[in-house]
Amino acid sequence: MEGLPKFPGFEFRDPTKNTFHRNSTLKFKNGYSFPKLPEVGIGGDPLHFNQLSDAELDELANFNPTLTYGQAKQAPPQDFVPAHVAWDKKVLRFNAYFQQTVHESPNEYFRVRPVDIYYYLEDDSIAVIEPHVENSGMPQGKLIKRQRLPKNDQGDNWHWKDINLGMNITFYGKVFHVINCDKFTSDFLESEGIEVNPSEQLPSDPYIKRREESAALRTYKTPSSFDKLKQFMELDRKVLRFFCVWDDRDNMFGEMRPFVIHYYLVDDTLEIREVHSPNDGRDPFPVLIGRHKVPKDRYRVNSSFPSCVMELSDHELGEYYTPKDFMVGKTMYIYGRRFLIYDCDNFTKAFYYQHFGITEFTPVEVKGQAKELAKMEIPPYNHFGSMEDSLQSCLSLVPQPPKKDFIKMLENDHKVLRFEAIMDSVRPEDRGRRFVIAYRLADDMITIYEPPVRNSGIIGGKFLERTRVAKPGCPPDEPVFYGPQDFHIGAVIEVFKHRFIIINADAYVLKYIEEHKDQFPEQTIESLRQTLGKQQPPKELIKGGPMKVHRSDGDLNTLVQQIRAQLKKIAITDRSRVDEMFLRYDRDRSGFIDASNMRDMCRKLQLPVDDDVILALVQQCTTNPEGKISLEDFRKFVESS
Missing domain, CATH: 1.10.238.10 (EF-hand)
Structure with a gap:
């Protein structure tokens, strides 16, 4: 039945079918209606869908009806449309500029003048128009009227195919540099198969920029509160010390030479000193680079700077080295020399920790590091002159006088501690010899005097001139001298191989020790009290005691x-x-x-x-x-x- 043609009399109606309504193709969701494809036909009859496989769909997609049914009938040609109708009111717009040389003007050398190039597709004509700028003082507007512009001497004219971004075009001897175009122009060129170059920025006019800077509001920078006077008061005599090597092995006969960089915080200057070793074969010049402010790049100067008649200033040099630029393990380039910092001293480490929070100061192992100087051995004391004078002759070629404590000399002037001693000797004739040892508190010098004894066979008098006496066994470079704390009853004093035993002292010694108890041990004070307390005469019998004298008025x-x-x-x-x-x-x-x-x-x-x-x-x-x-x-x- 389904295959019969639809002619009158060939149709059969189902008598049991009593619904003939059409299903709705609209649905409502959230109060809005939207279309929906019907799932059943009229009267609820199911709709048969054409279910095809992927292969069948590919075959239908590649189906060419001309192979089956022959060549299709050619469509009639379209009507001719002239160019002035097809390209009417379609214009390509390019942004460009040209530079105009300015003669005999001290303020400007050239001007940058922006223009708009209009290309009319209707007749391939070009117009160049300069936008008006208020109060420019120059005639602006239409520079080149709309016309076809010649491209060369062969009679060719400029075409839109010859224009692209980033190129120079010449109109009547004036060169224009194309930098940008609008979206219609870009889309048109790309549709015609021309790749549009990236756009460029309009260069700034130096004279206009100078005028804008002069007309702008001036701003002033408040000077830093850390002025030079405060820097001098707080950072005077504070120097950062870095140990470095100059790696010059790239050159012929080059080597790694040790140096020391001193950075003076008081004025931000630095100097580089060479570390010499004994018999290194180099001239004794200690300073490689003198103390001054060192720029980071000394040779970054404009070629127009007249260096033959003018000196470089802070404006040309720019930045100088600061403490932030120095660090252990960093390579510094100073005046073309390559310095590797491998260590620094403790003060420098403390400074970087306090100001920059840096705690890592691991020394860098370098090849050819500075050798340690040989330790100078001090020869034994030859007993000519004082030990201090002999030591000064070993420390320098030209001996300097030893330094003295003048404050101590003023405080203890004319203060002398006197002790009685006997000589301790293995020789029978020296036993029992009595001496007076005078200790000067002003300069810690000792004088030994032997009172003359009649018929003793020994000439008395001065036994030892005033001198400082070192304790036996102390090294000659660090001598330890006798002090007032070493003198007490029963003490043994060895003076140049002679031994003396302290047996007594005068009353002033006990008085002085009691006034300065914090400087003497308790054993010394107690021994002097026990010895001198028994020998002290009554107070009323002391010579020179206080005496009351009756005075009158006035x-x-x-x-x-x-x-x-x-x-x-x-x-x-x-x-x-x-x-x-x-x-x-x-x-x-x-x-x-x-x-x-x-x-x-x-x-x-x-x-x-x-x-x-x-x-x-x-x-x-x-x-x-x-x-x-x-x-x-x-x-x-x-x-x-």
């Missing part, structure tokens, strides 16, 4: 005036002695002296030291309620009339 003022007159005589003869006297008794360096110091000063000058005289003297010197006398008050009191 004697106190007279004594004070006489003391002032004596002090003034000292100031007139030598004003520096006033300061020395004050500093001598200002032992703790507090800047003040008290009544006890004034009493010692008067006793030293053979002046009255009664309590009422000292009290009146202090009251006239200062107004301090505690009785403290400053250096200025002492000067005014001495120098005033």
Whole structure:
């Protein structure tokens, strides 16, 4: 039945079918309708779909009806459309510029003038138009009217196939450089099979740029708070020290030579010193590069700079080396020389840790590292002159005098500790010989004197001149000398192979030791107390003891005036002695002296030291309620009339 043609009378209707509605092809989702292909036909009849395989679909896709049914009938040609109709109002737009030379102007050498090149596809004509710039002072607008422009002497004209980005085109002797085009032009050229070059930027006009910079708002930079004065006050005498080698092995006869780089933080300068070794065969020039600010690139200077008549300044050199540029293991190029930093000192490590937080300072092993200098051996003391003088002759070719502690000499001037000693010797004639050992606190020198004994056969007198005595067994380069702590009852002092045993001391030794208990061991103090306590005479029998004298009215003022007159005589003869006297008794360096110091000063000058005289003297010197006398008050009191 299904294969019969659809003619009248050949159709059969199913009498049982009573639904003939068409299914809806719309569905609703979220309140919106959308189309849907029907799944069943009219009356609910199923629709038969043509299910084809992939091979059948490929065959249908490659089906060529001309092979089966022959050549199709050729379609009639389209109507002719002239060029002025097809390309009407279709224009290619290129952005370009040309440079105009400016003569006899100190402000500019050339100008950059942008233009727009319009190519009309209708008749292959070209127009060049320069956009108007307000207050430019130059005639602008249409530079070349719309026309066909000749390309060469053979009569060819410029065509759109000859124009592309990044090329120079010449119109009537003027060269234009094409830098960009619009989207229509780019799409048209690509549709015609022309690959469009990448676009370029319009170069800046130096004169316009200078005018914009001069017209722009000026900004000012606040100078850094870390000025040069603060840098000098905080970083003076602080130097970074780097150990490096100059690797010059690329050149003929080159080698690795050790150097030391000193970077001075006070003014950001550096110097490079050569490390010499004994018998290295080089001239004794210690400095390779003198101390100055070193630029990072000395030769990066414009070729137009007149170096033959002008010196380089900070503007030409640019950046200089700073502490950030130095690091262990880094190679530095200084004036064309290649320096490898392989280590640094402890101060440099601490500086980088505090300011940059760097903790890794692993030394770099380098070949040809600087050799260690041979240790200088100090010869034994030859007993000519003092040991310090002999040591100075070993340290330098021209001996320098040994340094002295002048503060110690001023504080301990005329202070001498005297001890009684006997000689300890294996010779019978030397046993029992008594000596007086005088120890000077000002310069730690010892003098030994032997009192003469009648009919002893030994000439007494000075046994040892004033000199410093080293302890036996100490090295000659680091001698250890006898000090006041080594002298106590029963101590054995060896002086140049002679042994002396301390058996007694004077009363001043015990007084001095008790005033400076923190400097002496308890055993020394106790031995002197036990020995000197038994021999000390009664206080009332001591020669030169205090004596009470009855005074009349006005004697106190007279004594004070006489003391002032004596002090003034000292100031007139030598004003520096006033300061020395004050500093001598200002032992703790507090800047003040008290009544006890004034009493010692008067006793030293053979002046009255009664309590009422000292009290009146202090009251006239200062107004301090505690009785403290400053250096200025002492000067005014001495120098005033």
